[in-house]
Amino acid sequence: DQQVKQNSPSLSVQEGRISILNCDYTNSMFDYFLWYKKYPAEGPTFLISISSIKDKNEDGRFTVFLNKSAKHLSLHIVPSQPGDSAVYFCAAPGGGSQGNLIFGKGTKLSVKP
Amino acid sequence: EAGVAQSPRYKIIEKRQSVAFWCNPISGHATLYWYQQILGQGPKLLIQFQNNGVVDDSQLPKDRFSAERLKGVDSTLKIQPAKLEDSAVYLCASSLDRLAYGYTFGSGTRLTVV
Numbered sequence: 001d002q003q004v005k006q007n008s009p010s011l012s013v014q015e016g017r018i019s020i021l022n023c024d025y026t027n028s029m030f031d032y033f034l035w036y037k038k039y040p041a042e043g044p045t046f047l048i049s050i051s052s053i054k055d056k057n058e059d060g061r062f063t064v065f066l067n068k069s070a071k072h073l074s075l076h077i078v079p080s081q082p083g084d085s086a087v088y089f090c091a092a093p094g095g096g097s098q099g100n101l102i103f104g105k106g107t108k109l110s111v112k113p
Numbered sequence: 114e115a116g117v118a119q120s121p122r123y124k125i126i127e128k129r130q131s132v133a134f135w136c137n138p139i140s141g142h143a144t145l146y147w148y149q150q151i152l153g154q155g156p157k158l159l160i161q162f163q164n165n166g167v168v169d170d171s172q173l174p175k176d177r178f179s180a181e182r183l184k185g186v187d188s189t190l191k192i193q194p195a196k197l198e199d200s201a202v203y204l205c206a207s208s209l210d211r212l213a214y215g216y217t218f219g220s221g222t223r224l225t226v227v
Contacts, residue, residue, distance in 0.1 A: 004155075032214065034214055034215060041220065042220050042221075043117070043204055043206070043217075043218030043219050043220050043221050044156065044204070044218050045218070046215035046216070046217070049214065049215060089155050089156075091155070093214055098168075099144055099146065099161055099168070099169075099208065099214065099216075100146075100158045100161060100169055101156075101158070101214060102155075103155025103156050103157070104155050105153065105154055105155050106155055
């Protein structure tokens with residue numbers, strides 16, 4: 001049973017436009033969420049996080065929105081750049097130990113020049 | 114600061130053979146994780162160490178997988194014997210402590226079992 005779901009395997013946007021990556025979760029006990037970015041042949045890199053006490057967190061071109069009632073979060077990238085092309089994973093702490101992260105399957109973003 | 118180092122980068126073995134992966138975490142990081150990422154999936158935790166003690170190995174297939182972190186620094190993950198379904202990228206990550214969720218991953222070891 002997937003507790004963190006990314007239902008769009010891929011997304012293609014034009015350079016300069018907005019990219020919106022979506023993530024849904026099923027466990028209402030989750031209170032912290034993270035986004036990771038992964039380039040081919042590299043490990044995932046932490047991008048941005050949000051606590052459940054907030055509904056928005058912004059860092060430069062990256063903003064994460066959290067809708068607790070819908071159990072939904074989204075990552076907005078504005079403006080999108082070709083260097084943003086990567087796989088983006090949504091994750092939440094869960095499982096039996098502190099530190100363990102439950103990841104979604106990822107969304108591959110392609111930003112076209 | 115140097116990142117998380119992993120070796121080898123790639124490994125191809127036949128089923129029923131054994132294989133070992135090595136990880137050197139960021140200096141001073143007490144918590145070390147091994148994740149398995151199967152193609153098309155997100156990473157899944159195999160084992161978590163706090164210093165040289167195991168915190169969580171509930172998802173480690175203990176009949177074939179083993180891991181150790183001697184002296185609370187480097188770690189090795191071993192598979193013996195390997196199965197076809199073990200083909201995946203094995204990612205090591207480290208953090209200062211358990212609550213530092215934005216932890217740092219290494220580049221991973223891509224294992225292919227044929």
